[in-house]
Amino acid sequence: MDRPWLAQYPQGVPADIDPGAFSSLPKLLQRSFEQFAERPAFAFMGKRTSYAQWERDSAALAAWLQAQGLRAGERIALMMPNVPQYPIAVAAALRAGLVVVNVNPLYTARELEHQLLDSGASAIIILENFAHTLEQVGGRAGLRVVLVASMGDTLGGVKGTLVNLVVRHLKHLVPRFSLPGHHRFPRALARGRGLRFTPVEARSEDVAVLQYTGGTTGVSKGAALSHRNLIANVLQSDAWNQPALRRHPELAQMNTVCALPLYHIFAFTVVMFLAAYQGGMIVLIPNPRDLKATIDELSHYELHCFPAVNTLFNALLHHPDFGRLNTSKLMLSVGGGMAVQEAVARQWLERTGCPICEGYGLSETSPSVCCNPTDTDHFSGTIGLPLPSTDMVVVDDDGRVLPAGERGEVAVRGPQVMQGYWGRPEDTAKAFTSDGYFKTGDVGIIDAQGYVRIVDRKKDMILVSGFNVYPNEIEDVAVSHPGVLEAAAVGVPDPDSGESVLLFVVRSDPTLDEAGLRAWMAERLTGYKRPRRIEFRDELPKTSVGKILRRSLREQMAQRQGARP
Known part of the structure; x- marks a missing residue:
């Protein structure tokens, strides 16, 4: 297939890697x-x-x-x-x-x-x-x-x-x-x-890891990842990161922050095994939610690589002790697990001098399939380009490949894609197209240059009077307000429009009120996208990795509705 993204690759990044470089x-x-x-x-x-x-x-x-x-x-x-x-x-x-x-x-x-x-x-x-x-x-x-x-x-x-x-x-x-x-x-x-x-x-095709899906869209299933799958992703990630690592060639060893949990596939592959392959050292953080203890531990090291989720980047930036961290030689900051918000990326670059390179992956893909170039210095708002040896397409509901710029389900093929779901042949068959692409369940667009933009999860999409509303857009507008720390948008039943938007907000400024936030969003969103209701909370439910659980919020609202007479 055509790979338009290869023309955008940084110098020295190969089009393909050899997943057979190690047998196990x-x-x-x-x-x-x-x-x-x-x-x-x-x-x-x-x-x-x-x-x-x-x-x-x-x-x-x-x-x-x-x-x-x-x-x-x-x-x-x-x-x-x-x-x-x-x-x-x-x-x-x-x-x-x-x-x-x-x-x-x-x-x-x-x-x-x-x-x-x-x-x-x-x-x-x-x-x-x-x-x-x-x-x-x-x-x-x-x-x-x-x-x-x-x-x-x-x-x-x-x-x-x-x-x-x-x-x-x-x-x-x-x-x-x-x-x-x-x-x-x-x-x-x-x-x-x-x-x-x-x-x-x-053997390279033997199953090495069963990585269970988060269960945010149904029953948790075990993605069967082979030795070859994981080795391929280590080599893909290493090749992709090289432009950033050339910023400080004098370093004898790279120190990588390991605040993401190792039981999550992001840290398992792209922190532990990638660091092992490169001969680096990982700094183990058992509880990143304890920000003071995390900063105390990290303050003893010169930090070179910092993989994290948007919520952790954001929380660290807002902590008064953040300045204690030695980021003078920080070469690579990788955001994954959830969308990186522009305001967070901008502040991180201002404070550390190192841009956040947003990537994308899934448990089923070992995990990485896409990432922004690591030699960039700006926020693209996309999840970047497919990694070496990776093919990505966007398909419609019938599995037909759509042209550049069209919105559809993102599908991926490459040596890092799982063998299938453990003990679930029917689910495995449903997850792949006839020509071997894994259907991610994410709605996205691939532009003419090969950059991929995720619009949202299929099941998170809100249908308001026949119009598709994507929670990521609502949340991005909300958190761009200086008084908002975190936000999550979900769809709730509405007698007039079928569904309406309910926005949950955690404030960074306690004086922010609903009227002020509504005025902010009215300037930035068309009518049907604006939240019908806004609910302020002290915190939002999250996975262990820090990803906000919209599903949990929807379940809470359903229970609340069911309890009413």
């Missing part, structure tokens, strides 16, 4: 373990762990997992925030031939049970802070191995003990739990060091 993720990791052995691979609470130590710890844990009877192809759930045990467990599982099942530690027992049963997981590694949730699932999940980690496990000595005391007894972050027969992470590592580890040779 363990092969990629082994090369990094050897080549960068003495470098720090990740930092946590001031302690740095080298690539050599990462290799030794993951080999010991892999040996222990094998000794528990786990065999290649079995699934192992990882339910932890950004703590050192996560990269150790990922490397151990993959080296033992297991399939990683990433689990959000904030899941309820119902959500956890669904994911364990759907994936058929045989084992789980879980931080003790969330073990009470697993206790509620009980034996229904059929787990054979339960390994419990603590926040201070890898810190060792007095510091590790002190951290665990504070977490358990001062902050009361570890609810009581009972998991008969469970094992403890430090002891498993210690025993594993005395066992023989037998490496498992994975």
Whole structure:
């Protein structure tokens, strides 16, 4: 197919990458373990762990997992925030031939049970802070191995003990739990060091990860991502980032902020594995919502790469301690997970000198498929250009490819696209076109130069008197008001127009009132797009990554309507 976007590629970015450069993720990791052995691979609470130590710890844990009877192809759930045990467990599982099942530690027992049963997981590694949730699932999940980690496990000595005391007894972050027969992470590592580890040779097409969709548009499904899928996306991202990385060629190692949760595919691939491939160091932030603690931790490092979502960029900019961060050599700021708002991008550039390059991806695509050029210095309002080896089209409801500038469903094809949904052949068949394009469910436009603009999710679109209203547009106008911190627009039933717009707003200026905001929006939106109602709130519901959940707001409104006589 024609690829008009190739003409817009920055100099040196290839049209294609070789996804066969490594036969498996363990092969990629082994090369990094050897080549960068003495470098720090990740930092946590001031302690740095080298690539050599990462290799030794993951080999010991892999040996222990094998000794528990786990065999290649079995699934192992990882339910932890950004703590050192996560990269150790990922490397151990993959080296033992297991399939990683990433689990959000904030899941309820119902959500956890669904994911364990759907994936058929045989084992789980879980931080003790969330073990009470697993206790509620009980034996229904059929787990054979339960390994419990603590926040201070890898810190060792007095510091590790002190951290665990504070977490358990001062902050009361570890609810009581009972998991008969469970094992403890430090002891498993210690025993594993005395066992023989037998490496498992994975094939490139073997499933490496089951990445569950967020469930924002229906039942959460496991995207089966192969070793080849993830390797391809690492290499695509590395090639795409090179123009930005050339800004400071004198740097011996790149420091990447890891505030996005590693159980999310964005951080899993584009932070952890990309940094490993490049020999970089990731700074693990277990709870980015604690902005003071996040800034305290990051203030100890020179920051070079900062992947985040719009809400985190925005929150940091508004924090009084933001100036403590050393962004003098910040080369790359990547926005994903949700739309980056122009006001946030403008302020970030003013404060750091580094533009936010908005990208786009999905769990089903490992995740990245599109990104703005990393050598740009302006906000485009688009999600950029398709990455190397990636084809993108816009199709109508019948699957026909639409010409440039036409609005339709965005579809993507490339080596990073999943094999399918785990155990769901019918859903998999529905998700692909006849010629192998994955249908994203997002409404978008591809212009003549190849730049892609996402208009909205299909199911988020609001129909007002027959006119399509896209929440992103309403929200962008709202947050451009200096008194608005966050906004979310949803459609609600309306007897006159079918649906009308309800806007939820979190104020940054407490004096802002409804009349003032309405006047602002009336100047910027035509009549049918203006909110019929505005509701001010202290906060908006979000996913663990910081993406605002419109679905949750719609459900709240439906319940409120149902409760009325």
